[in-house]
Amino acid sequence: xASQPTDRLEPAAVPLTPANNGDxxxxxxxxxxxxxxxxxxAQRRGLPRWEGHRAGTDNVNSILExxxxxxxxxxxxxxxxxxxxxxxxxxxxxxxxxxxDVVERETGRLHQRNVRVRYLGRTDRLxxxxxxxxxxxxxxxxxxxxxxLSLAFDYGGRDEIVHAVRRIVQDGIPPEQITxxxxxxxxxxxxxxxxxxxxxxxxxxxxxxxxxxxxxxxEYYCSPVFWPDFDRDELERVLEAYSQRKRRFGGLxxxx
Ligand code: IPE
Ligand code: IPE
Ligand code: MG
Numbered sequence: 001x002a003s004q005p006t007d008r009l010e011p012a013a014v015p016l017t018p019a020n021n022g023d024x025x026x027x028x029x030x031x032x033x034x035x036x037x038x039x040x041x042a043q044r045r046g047l048p049r050w051e052g053h054r055a056g057t058d059n060v061n062s063i064l065e066x067x068x069x070x071x072x073x074x075x076x077x078x079x080x081x082x083x084x085x086x087x088x089x090x091x092x093x094x095x096x097x098x099x100x101d102v103v104e105r106e107t108g109r110l111h112q113r114n115v116r117v118r119y120l121g122r123t124d125r126l127x128x129x130x131x132x133x134x135x136x137x138x139x140x141x142x143x144x145x146x147x148x149l150s151l152a153f154d155y156g157g158r159d160e161i162v163h164a165v166r167r168i169v170q171d172g173i174p175p176e177q178i179t180x181x182x183x184x185x186x187x188x189x190x191x192x193x194x195x196x197x198x199x200x201x202x203x204x205x206x207x208x209x210x211x212x213x214x215x216x217x218x219e220y221y222c223s224p225v226f227w228p229d230f231d232r233d234e235l236e237r238v239l240e241a242y243s244q245r246k247r248r249f250g251g252l253x254x255x256x
Contacts, residue, residue, distance in 0.1 A: 025243045026242065026243045027070060027071040027072060027239065027243070028072060028195075028196035028197040028219075028239070028242055029072070029073050029074060029193055029196055030072075030073065030074035030075075030076070030192065030193050030194065030195045030196050030197075031067060031072050031074070031075055031076070031195065031196070031197045031198075031199065032075075032076035032077075032078070032152075032195040032197070032198045032199070032210070032211060032215075032218070033063075033075070033076070033077050033078065033198075033199045033200075033201070034078045034198065034199070034200040034201065034202075034207070034208065034210055035056055035077055035078060035079060035201060035227040035230075036200055036201050036202035036203075036204060036208075036226075036227060037052075037201050037202025037203070037225070037226030037227045037228075038052035038053045038055070038056040038226065038227055038228060039052050039053075040052070040202065040226055041055060041056070041226035041227070041228045041229065042055070044226075049091060050091070050094045050098075052226075052228060053094065053095060053098055054098065055228035056227045056228045057098055057101075057102050058228070059227060059228050059229075059230065059231075060077065060102070060106075061106070061109075062231070062232065063075075063230065063231075063232070063235060064115070064147065064149065066232040066235050066236075067147065067235070068113075068146070068147050070235070070236070070239060072147075073147065073148060074147075074148040074150070074192060074193065074195075075147060075148070075149050075150070076120065076149075076150040076151075076152060076192070076195065076211075077149070077150070077151055077152065078152045078155065078210050079095075079099065079151055079152060079153045080095055080099070080121075080152075080153045080154055080155070081154075081155060081156055081208060081209055081210070082121075082122070082154060082155065082156030082158075082159045082209065083156065083208070083209060085125075085154075096126065096127065096130055099130065099151075099153060100129065100130045100133050103133050103134060103137050103151075104133055107136070107137040107140055107141070110137075110141060110149065111140050111141050111144065113146060113147070114144045114145060114146030114147075115141060115144055115146050115147045115148075115149050116141045116142065116143075116144040116145070116146070116147070116148050116149065117137045117138055117141045117149050117150075117151065118138065118148065118149070118150040118151070118191075118192070119134050119138060119150070119151055119153065119188075120150050120151065120152040120153075120155050120160075120188040120189060121151075121152055121153045121154040121155030121156075121160075121188065122154045122155070122159065122163075123154070125154055126153075126154065134151075148192070150189075150192065152210070152211075155188070155210070156209045157207075157209045157210060157211055157212035157213065158209060158212070159209075160187055160188055160213070161187075161212070161213060163186075163188075164183060164186035164187050165186075167186050168182075168183070168186055183213075184213070184214075187213060187214070189211070189214055192214075194214045194215070194216075194217065194218065195211060195214060195215060195218045196218060196219060196242070196247075197218060197219045197220075197221060197238070197239075197242050198210070198211070198215055198218045198219070198220050198221070199221050199222075199223060199238055200220075200221070200222050200223070201223045201225055201226060201227045201230045202223075202224075202225075202226050202227060203222065203223075203224040204222070205222055217247070217249055219242055219245050219247065221238050221241060221242065223238060
């Protein structure tokens with residue numbers, strides 16, 4: 001027997017969160033940032049590239065505080081991609097040392113502010129010291145209920161997808177049980193909502209292997225400002241632009 005026509009065939013595939021469906025100014029629940037432009041920031045000042053990375057690291061705290069105050073719940077920071085191993089060895093080692101420094105120095109402060117830290121990416125290529133230092137940070141903050149901070153380090157979207165497929169096969173999941181929901185449970189981001197907004201600083205118009213699965217309906221904003229100079233004013237401009245966007249998730253605007 002032919003099925004009866006209905007107004008709507010299926011529920012919306014992507015649920016609308018209160019943050020993007022509410023009245024007034026919309027604040028993104030999850031903002032992910034591709035922190036780019038450190039090297040050019042340094043070169044413009046006649047400084048070595050690592051000075052740019054250091055200045056970029058110094059900028060993280062004030063942006064996190066601004067995010068908290070502006071009502072953002074999840075912040076993901078892209079700090080090192082699986083392709084960044086192609087850089088000169090000294091730069092790679094410098095970036096590893098910087099991450100360890102920052103995690104060691106900042107975890108206590110983040111914990112006091114009730115921030116929960118997560119890590120997205122591979123850990124098998126990090127030094128044992130860096131791995132342990134990250135693990136301590138995750139353990140110390142795992143019960144915190146404030147801002148959710150995810151550090152994407154040695155992260156690549158394709159690598160994440162291959163990693164997920166391997167684990168699905170290892171778990172012996174039969175093909176008919178492989179759904180979008182199940183697949184996303186195997187990603188590094190399994191307990192995070194998809195990003196509502198992806199900001200790339202430094203002016204480039206590409207994702208560079210950042211969150212390809214999770215970003216299919218993210219709003220994208222490219223800021224020309226190099227990461228070390230990306231401040232609260234620029235963040236507020238970006239969030240204002242976001243609040244004007246109309247997200248449809250393949251459907252129609254409420255008024256149409
Ligand atoms: C981003 O800044 C930091 C990392 C990728 C680790 P870059 O180092 O890519 O800076 P630019 O793009 O060369 O200016
Ligand atoms: C993207 O920046 C990665 C991070 C910001 C961590 P890159 O500088 O590595 O990207 P490309 O090489 O310009 O695409
Ligand atoms: Mg770059």
